[in-house]
Amino acid sequence: MPLDHYVTLGRSGLRVSPFCLGAMTFGEDLGWGSSVKESQQIIDRYIELGGNFIDTANFYTKSHSEKILGDHVGRHAARRDRLVLATKFSGNLYPGDPNGGGSSRKSILAACDNSLRRLQTDYIDLYWLHNWDVHTPIEETMAALDDLVRAGKVRYIGVSDTPAWKIAQANVTAQFRGWSAFIAMQIEYSLLERTVEQELVPLALEFGIGITPWSPLKSGVLSGKYTRNGNEKAGRGAFVEPYLNEKTFALVDVLVEIARAHETTVARVALAWVQGRPGVTSTIIGARLVAQLEDNIKALEVKLNANDLARLDALTKPTFxxxxxxxxxxxxxxxxxxxxxxxxxxxxxxxxxxxxxxx
Structure with a gap:
């Protein structure tokens, strides 16, 4: 499957690439990530290969990620209109301001206008609720998002990192009131994170919500660079080191064997597994270098067989x-x-x- 084999996101008519370009690493403001120049090269290469789906958030690299996208593609209408630009709200960029983040009407409307300004565009294709705000009634959030859709500032809405029961409540409320409903769900999903299969994945399948997994390589743990020898130093230790254990190494051993049989890499096998899961529409892949992006996209060429899947299931399938x-x-x-x-x-x-x- 090539990157330009577009698929509809959930039950919507929005067509996106099977791999979404994650822009969380655009900018070096947090001490790691890609330079502006490298970020622009990654964007260009992704588009050149047929990709059309780019995901960011209002507070990624202190909002620099959105600005990099705006400077490079947002200000060019011919390029921007061919892309599906997705960003998120909820993160608070204004310390001390209680309304600077969250999911209230005041916060959402302000966050949307600020994202539009940084992205240098008149509309956001997919606007994500980044985190569920327990202090705001979900009907207030959904009503505000519907107003943005009706105003033409947002085309579709999605939800990230929210309990299944709250997503169900949100979409049922929207359905009965004639509001826009969530068409996509962004969740952590990988061979090392399958607890979402208990409630979130069945919910997505029942409601026709497209799944867009994040961290499919578990912050690089499943990239193949971490072994029992411990030669590779974890770049983001807090995200990686808790998973460098015997259970993970046993999984990596099997991934290595499967990768050799398919003449590919460990990372591509892990990505192919995620992309092949029921309900998954487009997997979010990040890249700090162009070469890393090109390597990961080749996972779309990997076809795992029943034996491969059974071996991986035996090591990772959770018991509910x-x-x-x-x-x-x-x-x-x-x-x-x-x-x-x-x-x-x-x-x-x-x-x-x-x-x-x-x-």
């Missing part, structure tokens, strides 16, 4: 309790021994027998 553990018998309970697509299943002992009546 009730009610997820009851899924295999639910069809029998609900359909009297008939599963989806009409395939017969043994009757569960919980099924009411012939001639019996429910209470």
């Amino acid at each position: 309790g009730f009610p997820q553990s009851m899924q295999p018998v639910f069809p029998a309970i609900h359909n009297g021994g008939t599963t989806v697509n009409g395939v017969g299943a043994p009757l569960s002992p919980f099924v009411i027998g012939q001639g019996e009546k429910p209470y």
Whole structure:
């Protein structure tokens, strides 16, 4: 699958690349990341390869990430209109101002105008709620976002790092009130982070919300550069070092074997696994160098077989309790021994027998 094999995001008509370019590393304001020049080269190469989906946030590298994008593509209408630019609100750039962040109407409207100014554009294609604000009623947030859509400042809205039950509440509220609903969900998802499969992924599949995973390589832990020998020093120690353990190294060993069989790299195998998960539309990949971007994009060429997936599942699949553990018998309970697509299943002992009546 090439980068220009565009797919619709969730149930919307918005077409995006299967890999989204993450711009969190654009700018060196936090002591790490890409220079302005390198960031521009990464953007150009991504577009040249057919990519059209770029993701940032209002407070990435102290808002420098948005400005880099605005200076390079936002001010050029011909380039900007061919891209799907996504940014986020919630982060507070104004210490001491209680309304400088969060998800209130006041905060959202101000954050949107500031992002539009930095991005040098009249509209944001996809506007993400970055973090759920427990202090703001979700109907206030959804109403404000709908107003931005109706005003033409935002085309679509998405949600990131929010509990499944709150996302369901938000979209059901929007549906009943005729407001814009979340079309996409941004969640951490990788071979080392699969807890999202308990509630968030099933929610996305049920509501038709496109999943855009972040940190698919677990901050580089699954890139293949970290081994038992410990030769590579972690660039972002706090994000990496807790996962440098025997469980991870055992997983990396298998990734190495699979990569060799496919004549590819560990990172590409890990990325291919994420992109192939149910519900995943576009995986967010970051890059500090152009060469790193080009290498990761080649993961779209990797096709994992059933044996590969089974080996990775055996090492990483989480165990969930009730009610997820009851899924295999639910069809029998609900359909009297008939599963989806009409395939017969043994009757569960919980099924009411012939001639019996429910209470």
